[in-house]
Amino acid sequence: MKKYSKFITSLFLIAAILAGCISSRPMETLAAEPDTMEVHFLDVGQGDSTLITCGDHAMLIDAGDDSKGTTIQNYLKKQKVDKLDYLVLTHPDADHIGGAPVIITKFKINKVFVSNYEKDNKTYQKLIQSLDDKRLKYVTPDVGAQYTLGTATITFLAPNDEYDNPNDSSIALLVQNGDNRFLFTGDAGEDAEEDILENGLDISADVYHAGHHGSKTSTSEDFFEAVNPSCAVISCEEGNSYGHPHAQTLNTFRTNKVKVYRTDEDGTIIATSDGKKITFNVPPSETWKAGEPTGSAAASPKTSSAKASSKPKEQSVPSSTNETVQSSKQEEAVAAPETPAAPEQPKEAAPASEAVQEPQAQDTQGLTYVLNVKTMKFHRPTCGSLPTTNRQDSTDSRDTIISQGYVPCKKCKP
Ligand SMILES: [Zn+2]
Ligand SMILES: [Zn+2]
Incomplete structure (x- = not known):
């Protein structure tokens, strides 16, 4: 009896999936719970x-x-x-x-x-x-x-x-x-x-x-x-x-x-x-x-x-x-x-900047440095640690930026 009802349930599930009225969501939910x-x-x-x-x-x-x-x-x-x-x-x-x-x-x-x-x-x-x-x-x-x-x-x-x-x-x-x-x-x-x-x-x-x-x-x-x-x-x-x-x-x-x-x-x-x-x-x-x-x-x-x-x-x-x-x-x-990570295979952080650098050359004429107006650090536009918030692009010279109180990033050393 039990077997029979299981069979019916399976049939129903298959039919339902074919009909597109339920997704595979219940299983996913189980796995990701x-x-x-x-x-x-x-x-x-x-x-x-x-x-x-x-x-x-x-x-x-x-x-x-x-x-x-x-x-x-x-x-x-x-x-x-x-x-x-x-x-x-x-x-x-x-x-x-x-x-x-x-x-x-x-x-x-x-x-x-x-x-x-x-x-x-x-x-x-x-x-x-x-x-x-x-x-x-x-x-x-x-x-x-x-x-x-x-x-x-x-x-x-x-x-x-x-x-x-x-x-x-x-x-x-x-x-x-x-x-x-x-x-x-x-x-x-x-x-x-x-x-x-x-x-x-x-x-x-x-x-x-x-x-x-x-x-x-x-x-x-x-x-x-x-x-x-x-x-x-x-x-x-x-x-x-x-x-x-x-x-x-x-x-x-x-x-x-x-x-x-x-x-x-x-x-x-x-x-x-x-x-x-x-x-x-x-x-x-x-x-x-x-x-x-x-x-x-x-x-x-x-x-x-x-x-x-x-x-x-x-x-x-x-x-x-x-x-x-x-x-x-x-x-x-x-x-x-x-995106659960495998325990034995640490993922390295993607070099954050790669995607950002290329387009900049086109639409930011004269861009010299990128400032973080909060932390008061400045970077080369190609730095891997460009700010995502509090960012300000500058066309000023290094001396001008320093005179405004900015300090060079320790990584890109502008
Ligand atoms: Zn302590
Ligand atoms: Zn301590």
Whole structure:
């Protein structure tokens, strides 16, 4: 009987397809249906560690300091994670890699990504030793390279250069599940943010893991505008000596109605994405409480503003225990799930400029340089990192442009 009805169903389907009244859409939908993705912003005190699971795949971004290795190990076990598709160590500062040797020793790991900045200290040596002991290879990801994590796609955005400091050398990545986009930038500062903007990849995100624990050296205005998040998560420890998060960063979030979640107030924060909407396990913070640097960090003269806006008036932001964020990135996201990247074959970023250069010779007579009126950089018209927004074509001389305050692009060196 069952067999018979199945047969009838098949007949009906074939007839229907022939008649053109249904497309093959149901099958496509099945294949592209995003799995549930969970992003766990672990409370590791002053440091970063984020576990992302999607279906039965998992990745860890950073591993807190060396006192947190076992805490993270236990958390992963509780989540029934016994192997990691990827371990991403954004940069070699102790609050990001200190706990990594425990994770490397205790878990099966498929791929390890590290920054191109190397440190000459014990914490770093311990990390490399643990990787070597496990015979794990580690590479710095190419900007634009994509990997899959279940139904989610990871796109690497940085490092874009070799910097003289570990923070700017941070790996940055965007993780997209269905329409939902999460951005991680490690401790990248303004220079590195600028270079991320310059590479022209889409960095808009629903959830922004605030750069450098909410420090004012990150989340520059231009960068924030491009990310345009509806939620921000800040990983820091209550009463940390660095004064994280900074009042300036909190202000940016507050003025732009970004919901803020903080590990120093709520402990581990979990965001769940079904591909359409994102739900948090806690309501957003409404304290807008800036950190107050103490000890050597307090020597900075610019810390008074932190106190000034420590306790601003309550602003009515509706909150409930399960905050839901509708993805605002519908249009861009539609195409994303259709091009899942093969895990072992990272796609290189297409040299962004090729298509742009040729036609310019024709219709822009006398074009000398291309300006970015926001970042105040100028480029040769043939540069691979021409701005897509805030662009202004110039026919002026190099000297004139420099006298207007523009600085030459580091890549095309005009
Ligand atoms: Zn850090
Ligand atoms: Zn750092």
